[in-house]
Amino acid sequence: MTLFRRLLDDRAFLAGAVIAGVMVLVALFAPLLTALAGQDPTTFHPELLDSARGGVPLHGITADHWLGVEPGTGRDLFARVVYGARVSLGVAVSALALQLLIGVGIGVAAGLGGRYTDAVLSRLTDLTLAFPLLVLAIALLAIVPQSWPRPALLAVVIALLGWGGTARIARGETLSLKTRDYVSAARVSGAGTLLVARREILPGLAAPVLTYAALILPSNMITEAGLSFLGVGVRPPTPSWGQMLSSATTWFRADPMYVFVPGALLFVTLLAFVLVANGVRRVVDPRQREVLR
Amino acid sequence: MTLLSVRDLRIGFGNTQAVDGLSFDLEAGGALGIVGESGSGKSATALALLGLHGEARIEGSIDFDGLELTGASEDQLRAIRGAGIAMVFQEPLTALSPFHRVGDQIAEVYRLHTGATRKAARERAVEVLRQVHIADPERRARAYPHEFSGGMRQRALIAMALACNPRLIVADEPTTALDVTVQAQILDLLDEVRTATGAALLLISHDLGVVAGSTDDVIVMRRGAVVEAGATDQVLVTPRAAYTKDLLAAVPKPSPARVIQGGPLLRVSGVSKRFRKFTAVDDVTLDVREGETLGIVGESGAGKTTLSRMMVGLIPPDRGSITLAGADIARRRGRSVQMVFQDPMSSLNPRRTVGESIADPLRLIGEPAPRVKIEALLVRVGLAPSHYDSYPHQLSGGMRQRVGIARALAPSPRLIVCDEPVSSLDVTTQAQVLALLEDIRLERELTMVFVTHDLAVLRQIADRVVVMHDGAVAEVGDVAAVYDQPQHAYTKELLAAIPVADPIEARRRRALRRVELAGAGLSGSGLAGAGLAGTGLAGTGLDGAGLDPEPLGATQPE
Amino acid sequence: MTGYLLRRVGGAIVVLLGLSIIVYALFYLAPKDPAILTCGKGCTPDRLADVRAAMGLDASPPAQYWEFLRGLFLGRDFPAGPDVRHCPAPCLGYSFETDQPVTKLLADRLPVSASLAIGAEILSLAVGIGAGLLSGLRRFRILDRIVNGLILAGYAVPVFLVGLFLLLLFCVRLQWLPFPTYVPFTTDPAAWAENLILPWIALAVIQSAAYARLTRAGVQESLAEDHVRTARAYGIPEGRIVRTRALRGALVPLVTLTAIDLAAIMASAVLTETMFGLPGVGQLLVGAVNQIDLPVVVGVTLLTGFLVVVANAVADLLYAAVDPRVQLR
Amino acid sequence: ACQGGGDTGTTTTAFDPATCQGGTLSVLNQGGITHLDPARLYTSGGGNIPSLLFRTLTTRNRLEGEAGTKPAPDLATDLGTPSDGAKTWKYTLRDDIFFEDGTPITSADVKYGIERSFAPELPGGAPYLRDWLVDAAAYPGPYKAPDGLRSIETPDTKTIIFKLSKPEGDFPFLATATQFAPVPKAKDKGADYEAHPVSSGPYMVEKYEPKKTLTLVRNPHWSKAADTLRYACPDRIEVTSGLDAAVINQRLTSGAGQDANAVTTDAVVGPEQLAQLGSGSELDKRVARGEFPSTTYLAFNTKKAPFDNPKVREALSYAINRTSVVNALGGSAVAGPSTTFLPPQKALGYQAYDYFPAGDNGDPAKAKEVLAAAGLTNLTIELAHENDDSEGIGPKVAAAIQDAFKQAGVTVTLNAIDTATYRDVTGKPATQPGLSLATWGADWPSGGPFLIPIFDGRQIITAGGNFNQSQYNDPAVNAEIDAIQALTDPAEAQARWGALDAKLGKLALVLPLTHEKDVYLYGKNVKNAVPDGWRGTYDLARISVK
Ligand SMILES: Nc1ncnc2c1ncn2[C@@H]1O[C@H](COP(=O)(O)OP(=O)(O)OP(=O)(O)O)[C@@H](O)[C@H]1O
Ligand SMILES: Nc1ncnc2c1ncn2[C@@H]1O[C@H](COP(=O)(O)OP(=O)(O)OP(=O)(O)O)[C@@H](O)[C@H]1O
């Protein structure tokens, strides 16, 4: 109750939440929105391009094309960024779900397990945390067959390589929670490890893990955009902001709008999610140690 | 001559008025005690003397040696700090900078106020360390705080206070974090320092026993105001204010002895437990007889908690066996043994309702809908049935401990192990909870193991007592026998160190300790019988391991 | 100390071996054949088989891995026409693509990535600590807000977005700077810095946010600690408290992070290097992955892994150096 | 100095090779020179940079337009003497040719150079020699078989004779390849030879770091008199590779400092520069426009449904929107719509035809009609393409095609295949997808190498490396190919190749999309940057920065 009240008092959080909410809605209702605009993200409009000048759009923003069209193809930019939101958010959210699943599972197992289990799992966590995952992600994404569904694959790769932070937090919390006397009390009463994990530990993990999760979401979005930017992420014609930015680099001067639209959207969305995460973190635990890295 | 004169001091933080019209005087060279329960504004007052409050509203007057401190400039205050008024803080663990050597920290203060050379400052640091009885001060001055034990750190803080020959030493709960024996040493040291340097002492504590032997005058505070003030002898012996009387009454008193007929219910034989290289419990053998209350007492780190957790099967022993009515305890958990924990805050899951927490053990033994039963239990421990749906944070410390007791009682155990169940409670609440436990024990004919570091509490509640020292059993016996004729040197030391609220008795004990210390110092070898000098420093863990942070993992810290 | 180092080295070797096995396995599982690329257009199956044999790809994967391991510790020889090519001890193999020893390729690229990482790190530390300190000490309220905003923004911008923006602004619009091309420091230090300044800024925008946040939190936390109160109670001036105590407390996590970040930037500079066209290790990797140049991929992975492991050990040592409470075990 | 006076624009008339000497030419490239070994290079006409180092038996005639599409003698005194119905080719070497160390070049050096290219340790070169020379397919190179190839004879130090297994009128074109460059056996270090290949051309290697830099300086033993085709104007040539195309073009445009003396051999201008290329602009004077004969097309696997149905192929030929494809490739400056398989160049024998006329933007209605007539509705097909756009058959083009077919009611699912394995998958009939994107470029400007691999039924290689993706095998066509190949008169051959292409076009075995156009910028000080007719780009051997 009061948490909620405090969140609502935080103006930065509110702004972030509103924008993030709008983006989520945009992603959810992408087909509807583009239909409203009378466009779709894949139809080419060669007639709107100046082929002699490399395919730059002939017009900027028009009544038909609310943000103009993509150079080189003439596809509707508005439709593409709207659908891009789907990929960006979809990949980030599914990766997040997987990360939490893996991270909490491993973290709790390490925290509750014996010395040996803990040592092995902790080392593993440290390794994934320390290793420059972009390197492995690129290698991994480059060698899986192209026919595999890309967004799903991206989510899995991001999750597989990025559960370390969650695991560490979950383990740390578990270690601290398990020394709490109420856990001892449950065990004195005869509760087994699984029951203890479910009833006493997991609810306690919710706050710190979710606070952290709020932070990984934008970070996942950045990873997705980065991988797509490098050309190992989402493939055309599926639109993704990172990939649009990547193609936009060749249109720097000829069509700045093309750089600006996905870039600004990505930035604003990320900022919104970071603001939300920050607000949540401040409210849930004002003195929590810095988890942002 | 009046050194410090506080008039109508008011300190407010936002909506709370921490100190509300406090006035007192302190003579040069005198000793004034301030007692009061937690939150009564003691620390706030102490910090105000040095102008250390950041965001507080401070009104009234603090006159130190002719200088008005409430309106003083930052420069004036800085000159006073350390040189005029020196503070000894409550938490020796954190009050010293972990990054600097102890000697350097003291020298820094000295140089700052006297402008002495580096060398002179270092020498002064060694000198004051010697003055507070740190052995081998030259070497110890080069140590980091984490290489010191708690007692030594507190000594170092006192040394720092002495460095600039202040006229007033303010000690804010200087012994709260320390063991009884160490506490006695520190109090003795403060007393010694006061006579040696002529500095006045403002001693703050919530424990009547602490101020009783060390101060000439005392003020009793409650909610930011003085309830009673006067000479220590008079206030603590013939209190006038009702609140002071309550405080004194809450001090535990011995209860009449009982005769226990029961046979051994819980048998602990040859049990040891090691953590890495450290032996926490060392070959302990003892019986808990059916129907008795067995007290376990000992200093911090003596292994009390480890032993009690082994008794309920939470920690498996490395060696030896623990049986409950003949069966291995590891298999008899749940129904027959329960535990009450020290910290009422952490012993309840903050995310579950009180009733749910109590219901767990019942569900585990097959009671599907135990609400009615639990409400009855809640009433029995002095709560309302409606508390079933409360969350722990909505309850006070005492209420939470009642819930803890209710949970332990729920599955109708035969044995309850209580690990310091009242240590974190206020004196008055402590008395109520103890009474509740005693009532319930009688009513249910429970067997109880009661772990505490507080000898006075044990004397009131236990039938027999086990004194633990360094993981081993030093002495076992009936309460009266152990308290009146302690056999083991360590038990004697422990008993001698108990602070008593009676000022005259307190001073008599201090004198006794002095004589023994002097005797030990003279003879060079500790008298085995008195043993104070020999074990005194050892008890502080002079050479024990200090803070030992986690080894760094591959990527720590974040 | 010695025991600690020995254990670290042992652990590192195990980690690196594991890593190399994983990468090897990944690439063998992938249905790709580097010989096809090498053989070129119009390659017949017979010719392909010959080329594959010449590249040493006809042996079984375990045998190849074993050869690789031997090469790593003992060096190895490669058939190369009339002569034999010797690849001395830490031999990571020959790049299929460029016909050069991987070690040489890495040695060529490392200065670029190192220039990028070290410069960016210095810049981010300077900016991050400065901003964090000013806002942590709450000297200027406005500044605190600005830093706060920047910290948040720093978390929200991906490096390529910053890079894109910087290129657009400085190279295209204002034309103050040339499009970055790498000039070795030894050739022309001024040109080296001029060409790297944009990548540095791009990385620092993000990195310094983390440092600012850490410094600020560290300073604020340290200032709230009991021993700082003690220092104040003994009249120690505020400036001195900040210098010797608060900064010191903030330094502990910073120092550790710096060492690790340095390795991490170097290893994950893929985006920055691609963005700015710098011929560093990251770019080498992207190229090698696309060309299925296994020895290079393994080499880069091992190098980055090695750097990370070393950085972690260094971080531990530094940690022990700045915080006397820490003992290495 | 250049005689052009104040005019910085280049005019061939004003250019005098005699006074062009001096200066340093910078070459800014994207792709690295991965190999500098003449055995491992795969070039058309000897390549741009390689032909600065390596002289070959013949070389391209470095002239603008049609004249430039012919071979010219280089090391040899003439274009070769065919006999035995073009199955034997004999060459005589010039007298005044030397390696960079002053040793005279002999026919044995040329033979050894060719033999090296057979070694599996030195892969990468073009496959023709293995196919054409008698008994050469199984030859494992001089390291394993030091006796050498018997089908190359060197009766004396100046004469070299090639024995071919069938008539090849195009042999003088093939002899322009770097495999025909001489290699002194004594200096051969196998795979390490490329660290410093021994030069026979006007420049030699001073410094070479693969994929990064190559510095060339004058070869003192090369003489202008002995090589009239190469002007070799700059004293020094510095190649930097691994640059971004946008960066290269930006640098060429602004031309600051040494960049004024810069050119590129592989960075076609991008949209940034195209936008500034308004006619009469300063930049417009600094572009070279040419056409390298290359076609991007859709390959049908006629053994796979539904592409075994000619109506489907026809319908798709109507549906295609070539404007979209052109735009996807970078606009009309770099690609032109093609309805023929042969690119529009006389040297190849180009004859215009358009059997499925639909305009540049396609005629989806007509396509629908054709499909409906054939009883096919709701067709769903899969299109294979490379996973990056570097070769021009990547996702961008695929998406354009997908959209065009969608207009005709055909649903296209995209199948991205790794660039690295793309040829492997599409080159094996067993794994070849029904529809795939492909490009085909000329190894030399003649119809033969353009049409034979694609339509000769005997070239269907089931084990892999197949280019005849339609898997079309018509004995009549095969016979016609053989007949044209035996012709040694290019003009006669051209006409017949063109006719063959037109005949095949009716069958819609492939769906031609675009042909390549090249627009290269060059620096402010660069002169005589004239695209040659063979390769569509300027020739480094004739550029001056003076
Ligand atoms: N910095 C502060 N900001 C807000 N409230 C404060 C602050 N310091 C103290 N208080 C409040 O002032 C009151 C008195 O606190 P103080 O620390 O003086 O109590 P105390 O008597 O020393 O108690 P304890 O025995 O627990 O140390 C408490 O209610 C406390 O919550
Ligand atoms: N899990 C553990 N790991 C390592 N050492 C431990 C552990 N638990 C206890 N110890 C050590 O064992 C010794 C005995 O601890 P124990 O908690 O039993 O003492 P105690 O008598 O209950 O002390 P206190 O009065 O402070 O509660 C201590 O020195 C403690 O540091």
Ligand SMILES: [Mg+2]
């Ligand atoms: Mg206090």
Ligand SMILES: [Mg+2]
């Ligand atoms: Mg304990």
